[in-house]
Amino acid sequence: RVECWVRVKPTNNFAQGLIDVQDDLKTINIQAAKEADTSETNNQKTSWSFKTDGVLANVNQQLVFETVAKQVLDSLLQGCNGSIFCYGQTGAGKTFTMTGLSEIFDNRGLVPRSISYIFNHVQSDCQRSFNISISYIEIYNEVMYDLLPHSFKNDSRTNKKQFEPLAIKELDDNNFVVKGMNCYPVTCENEALNLLFEGEMNRTISSHKMNRQSSRSHCIFTIYLQSHSLVHSDNRYMMSRLNFVDLAGSERIKKTQSKGKTLEEAGYINKSLLYLEQVITALTESNRGHVPYRQSKLTFFLKDSIGGCCLTRLIANVWGEAKHLFETVSTLRFAMSMMKVREQPTINTYVDPCMQVTLLEQEVTRLKRELALHDALNSSNNNNNKRTTNNYDGLCEKERVNIRQCVKAYVEDHCDDIEIVSATQVKEVFSAFKSIYQESLKATNDAYHSNYILLNAHDPNIVSMLQAVGLLGANAAAATSVTVAAATAATAAKTVAAVVGDKKDDDKNVKQSCKLCGF
Ligand SMILES: Nc1ncnc2c1ncn2[C@@H]1O[C@H](COP(=O)(O)OP(=O)(O)OP(=O)(O)O)[C@@H](O)[C@H]1O
Numbered sequence: 001r002v003e004c005w006v007r008v009k010p011t012n013n014f015a016q017g018l019i020d021v022q023d024d025l026k027t028i029n030i031q032a033a034k035e036a037d038t039s040e041t042n043n044q045k046t047s048w049s050f051k052t053d054g055v056l057a058n059v060n061q062q063l064v065f066e067t068v069a070k071q072v073l074d075s076l077l078q079g080c081n082g083s084i085f086c087y088g089q090t091g092a093g094k095t096f097t098m099t100g101l102s103e104i105f106d107n108r109g110l111v112p113r114s115i116s117y118i119f120n121h122v123q124s125d126c127q128r129s130f131n132i133s134i135s136y137i138e139i140y141n142e143v144m145y146d147l148l149p150h151s152f153k154n155d156s157r158t159n160k161k162q163f164e165p166l167a168i169k170e171l172d173d174n175n176f177v178v179k180g181m182n183c184y185p186v187t188c189e190n191e192a193l194n195l196l197f198e199g200e201m202n203r204t205i206s207s208h209k210m211n212r213q214s215s216r217s218h219c220i221f222t223i224y225l226q227s228h229s230l231v232h233s234d235n236r237y238m239m240s241r242l243n244f245v246d247l248a249g250s251e252r253i254k255k256t257q258s259k260g261k262t263l264e265e266a267g268y269i270n271k272s273l274l275y276l277e278q279v280i281t282a283l284t285e286s287n288r289g290h291v292p293y294r295q296s297k298l299t300f301f302l303k304d305s306i307g308g309c310c311l312t313r314l315i316a317n318v319w320g321e322a323k324h325l326f327e328t329v330s331t332l333r334f335a336m337s338m339m340k341v342r343e344q345p346t347i348n349t350y351v352d353p354c355m356q357v358t359l360l361e362q363e364v365t366r367l368k369r370e371l372a373l374h375d376a377l378n379s380s381n382n383n384n385n386k387r388t389t390n391n392y393d394g395l396c397e398k399e400r401v402n403i404r405q406c407v408k409a410y411v412e413d414h415c416d417d418i419e420i421v422s423a424t425q426v427k428e429v430f431s432a433f434k435s436i437y438q439e440s441l442k443a444t445n446d447a448y449h450s451n452y453i454l455l456n457a458h459d460p461n462i463v464s465m466l467q468a469v470g471l472l473g474a475n476a477a478a479a480t481s482v483t484v485a486a487a488t489a490a491t492a493a494k495t496v497a498a499v500v501g502d503k504k505d506d507d508k509n510v511k512q513s514c515k516l517c518g519f
Contacts, residue, residue: 001307001339001340001341001342001343002306002307002312002313002314002338002339002341002342002343003053003068003312003313003314003339004052004053004313004314004315004316004335004336004338004339005052005053005054005055005056005064005067005068005313005314005315005316006028006050006052006054006055006056006315006316006318006332006335007056007057007059007064007093007097007315007316007317007318008021008055008056008057008058008318008320009091009092009093009096009317009318009319009320010058011319011320011321013321013322014320014321015320015321015322015325017031018030018031018032018322018325019320019325019328021055021057025054025055026051026052026053026054026055027049027050027051027052028049028050028052028055028332029047029048029049029050030047030048030049030050030325030328030329030332031046031047032045032046032047032325048329048332050332050333050335050336052316052332052335052339053339054067056315057320060106061097061100061106061107061108061109061110061113062106062113064097064110064315065110065113065114065117068084068110068313068315069084069110069113069114069117069313070117071311072084072242072311072313073114073117073118073121073242075240075311075345076118076223076225076240076241076242077118077121077122077225077227077240078238078240078347079225079227079238079239079240079347079348079349080240080309080310080311080345080346080347080348081240081241081242081304081305081309081310081311081345081348082240082241082242082243082310082311082312082313082345083242083243083245083302083305083306083310083311083312083313084098084110084242084243084244084245084312084313084314084315085245085247085312085313085314085315085338086098086245086246086247086314086315086317087247087314087315087316087317087331087334087335087338088247088249088250088316088317088318088319088327088331089249089250089317089318089319089324089327089328089330089331090248090249090250091249091319092249092317092318092319092324092327092331093317093319094215094246094247094249094315094317095109095213095215095246096109097109097110097315097317098110098111098221098244098246099111099112099196099200099246100112102197102200110244111196111221111244112193112196114223114242114244115189115192115193115196115223116189118132118223118225119132119188119189119192126230127229127230127231128227128228128229128230129227129228129230130225130226130227131185131225131226131227132185132186132187132192132223132224132225132226133183133184133185133186133223133224134148134183134184134186134192134195134196134221134222134223134224135148135181135182135183135184135221135222135224136148136195136196136199136219136220136221136222137166137178137181137219137220137222137301138202138203138204138217138218138219138220139217139218139220139272139296139297139298139301140204140216140217140265140268141217141264141265141268142268142271142272142296142297143165143297144165144166144167144168144178144297144301145163145164145165145166145202146163146164146166146180146181146182147198147199147200147202147203147219148182148184148195148198148199148202149163149164149182150182163202164180166178166179166180166181167179167180168297168300168301174304176300176303178301183224192223196221199219199221203215203217203219204216204217204265215246215248215249216248216262216265216269217248218245218246218247218248218269218272218298219245219246220243220244220245220246220301220302221243221244221246222241222242222243222244223241223242223244224239224240224241225238225239225240225241225242226238226239228352234355235351235352235355235356235358235359236349236350236351236352237349237350237351237352238347238348238349238350239348239350240347240348243302243305245302245305247273247276247298248265248269248272248273249269250269250270250273250327250330250331252326252327271296272296272297272298272299275292275295275296275298275299276296276298276299276302277334277337278292278295279291279292279293279295279299279306280306280334280337280338280341281337283306283307283341283342284337284340284341306341307341307342307343308342308343308344309343309344309345309346310343310345311343311345312338312341312343314335314338314339316331316332316334316335317331318331318332369423370422370423370424373422373423373426374421374422374423377420377421377422394424395424395425395428399425399428400428403418403425403428403429403432404432404435404436406418406419406429406432407429407432407433407436408432408436411433411436
């Protein structure tokens with residue numbers, strides 16, 4: 001299931017006694033006080049208990065990264081899709097968690113830390129090669145924009161009209177593309193960070209009573225990874241992507257006192273968050289077939305990014321003051337729904353079409369060669385070029401034994417032909433010849449060594465002894481190589497065979513020689 005973590009924004013007015021984080025650092029109990037603004041939560045209910053995956057209170061950005069993002073990143077590098085959401089009321093710290101503060105290095109958020117983590121990993125991985133690219137979009141007032149349009153280098157945001165709205169085009173039930181969305185390849189951490197900062201500049205931000213720099217849109221920063229093995233030359237590759245979803249904050253108009261444009265924005269924000277909630281609810285209902293993804297751009301875009309095959313994490317940002325108790329309860333309720341969404345991350349493996357073509361071409365060439373040989377063999381066997389069913393796979397054990405028996409029969413002169421119908425068989429026949437030859441060579445050598453010993457023909461004593469017994473002529477001493485085999489000492493050598501140059505002694509001579517030598 002989807003994991004949900006609660007991040008509590010530091011405040012001097014923490015609602016002590018109303019919000020109680022248990023020792024397990026997972027359970028949050030909330031008790032509404034009379035004076036707290038809880039009128040809209042539930043008329044009857046005044047206490048709640050929420051069991052989450054963990055509460056991150058008074059923790060630094062690094063710990064949030066390690067707790068929430070690391071596992072998703074490792075899985076991304078393995079080829080699984082992932083999503084990290086920040087959800088919560090306006091001003092609760094979503095953007096701080098996601099992007100952080102660029103002025104202070106230690107305050108950088110999940111996105112820059114993740115970029116750094118990914119590049120560290122890919123640069124030290126000698127097993128795979130990676131291609132990384134980045135896109136950054138926002139959904140503002142139910143219209144989708146590219147925060148990194150082609151002209152972004154010379155064009156900072158002053159007016160939304162400068163940006164072309166993007167449209168989602170459905171390819172089939174499971175796939176869609178965002179027409180016109182740019183996806184930039186990046187080769188190092190700095191390139192990726194530059195894109196993040198460029199996109200940040202283009203985000204729609206307004207000021208209201210609860211946040212001077214309130215994001216008025218849902219922003220989705222996506223890192224795409226494609227990787228090939230450097231070790232195995234196969235045609236498969238992996239593709240995965242990770243969405244960092246910084247949702248616009250839900251807000252109560254009464255509190256933010258939004259007017260005019262900000263009021264209109266708040267309407268869109270609240271409505272799209274409601275649609276997101278409906279999607280989450282539908283995903284948790286086991287027998288519900290239809291999930292209303294199409295109700296908003298946000299849910300449509302995130303269709304395959306909430307649970308399912310995608311490893312999903314939610315950070316529920318809360319502002320733990322008594323006056324925000326209603327929003328805290330509502331954020332935690334959303335987290336509870338999200339925790340019911342099931343997930344089963346899967347590795348996205350694809351076949352590289354170019355490599356597939358190369359491999360198939362190689363296979364065709366091999367088969368053509370095989371076929372040509374097959375035809376040649378058939379025509380020489382007077383088969384009128386008629387092709388028989390051919391097996392291009394390796395031979396089975398039975399076929400190998402058969403071929404070996406045929407070759408043996410051929411070598412021992414029991415037959416005149418070996419029937420061959422494929423190149424695989426030719427290979428096997430050669431291999432059978434080789435092994436039969438080696439076996440017979442070994443058998444001959446073994447027999448020779450068990451019956452004879454070798455004498456050194458350069459040893460003058462041996463030479464003069466052989467001359468004395470008449471096995472060598474006087475001039476033969478100059479022979480470059482003399483091999484004399486004598487019967488083993490153990491059996492007192494009954495036989496001596498001597499070969500001097502091309503002179504061969506017959507058995508009778510040998511026997512006489514042995515006697516003379518005293519063998
Ligand atoms: N954990 C934190 N530590 C320090 N400052 C924080 C923390 N969380 C939030 N803040 C500060 O609170 C203010 C509001 O945070 P932020 O803009 O991230 O909220 P938000 O949830 O994104 O709001 P909105 O939905 O309106 O965009 C910022 O000045 C931010 O620096």
